[in-house]
Amino acid sequence: MSISLAGKTFVIMGVANKRSIAWGIARSLDQSGARLIFTYAGERFEKSVRDLVATLDGNHELVLPCDVTSDEDVEKCFTSIKEQVGTIHGLAHCIAFAKTEELAGDFSDTSRDGFLLAQNISAYSLTIISKYAKPLMAEGGSIVALTYIGGERVMPNYNVMGVAKASLEMSVRYLAADLGKHNIRVNAISSGPIRTLSAKGISDFNTILHEIEEKAPLHRNTTPEEVGDTAVFLFSEMSRGITGETIHVDSGYHVL
Numbered sequence: 678m679s680i681s682l683a684g685k686t687f688v689i690m691g692v693a694n695k696r697s698i699a700w701g702i703a704r705s706l707d708q709s710g711a712r713l714i715f716t717y718a719g720e721r722f723e724k725s726v727r728d729l730v731a732t733l734d735g736n737h738e739l740v741l742p743c744d745v746t747s748d749e750d751v752e753k754c755f756t757s758i759k760e761q762v763g764t765i766h767g768l769a770h771c772i773a774f775a776k777t778e779e780l781a782g783d784f785s786d787t788s789r790d791g792f793l794l795a796q797n798i799s800a801y802s803l804t805i806i807s808k809y810a811k812p813l814m815a816e817g818g819s820i821v822a823l824t825y826i827g828g829e830r831v832m833p834n835y836n837v838m839g840v841a842k843a844s845l846e847m848s849v850r851y852l853a854a855d856l857g858k859h860n861i862r863v864n865a866i867s868s869g870p871i872r873t874l875s876a877k878g879i880s881d882f883n884t885i886l887h888e889i890e891e892k893a894p895l896h897r898n899t900t901p902e903e904v905g906d907t908a909v910f911l912f913s914e915m916s917r918g919i920t921g922e923t924i925h926v927d928s929g930y931h932v933l
């Protein structure tokens with residue numbers, strides 16, 4: 678089950694380990710024959726990302742640091758990609774962060790710092806990344822961000838991250854409106870809950886997973902492979918008429 682993306686280059690931002698949704702996207706893109714560039718948040722992720730990348734079929738040698746809280750880091754990262762690769766055809770934004778203490782209890786207790794941190798890393802980062810990626814997408818491109826249903830409606834304990842996802846989803850629409858003239862499409866995938874490093878921070882995550890199995894139309898949880906294959910579709914010409922969209926890959930849970 679693959680679309681060919683041979684000859685195309687994509688940047689994958691947000692692999693932390695083999696459970697990362699970004700890694701699911703990387704594997705699907707690798708199977709499609711694309712060339713991949715990886716960015717990681719800080720030194721502690723470098724080795725695990727390099728080790729994982731070595732297990733892929735393709736030869737994806739470019740692995741770069743990029744802490745999205747630093748304008749300088751983002752600029753440096755894309756300058757380096759431009760110098761070493763030139764043109765890219767798309768980018769997967771799989772980045773989010775909130776303090777664990779903000780992902781439980783009452784939303785009204787959210788601190789100013791915690792609110793701004795979640796917005797900075799999980800939402801604003803898409804805008805600055807798009808700014809620096811745009812000149813590299815000279816042949817047009819596709820940007821894909823990851824969101825969650827907690828950005829559309831209140832989900833238990835998702836709190837400050839839900840507000841950041843609402844901001845991310847609206848950023849996707851504004852960016853789509855801006856970048857369409859450059860033939861750059863911007864979309865989001867709203868993934869069902871998946872047990873990853875980030876998900877560990879959300880209280881009662883097991884209950885959420887259980888509810889999907891019990892109630893979602895497909896009665897099973899979402900896999901990183903399902904998200905990865907949808908990302909390949911959004912990166913391919915098959916989706917050339919789609920921009921500013923949020924596609925739910927969540928076993929249909931959102932219709933309930």
Ligand code: NAD
Pocket residue numbers: 690691692693694696697698699717718719722743744745746770771772773774798823824825826867868869870871872873874875876
């Ligand atoms: P993950 O922990 O594997 O990935 C999150 C990534 O964000 C990590 O690689 C981390 O290094 C990166 N990151 C955090 N701060 C950063 C910074 N300052 N600069 C650069 N990178 C930074 O978890 P995941 O669940 O795979 O998350 C990927 C995306 O999927 C996130 O946007 C998340 O909100 C979204 N998502 C996750 C789920 C889920 O249930 N796991 C569901 C829907 C959407």
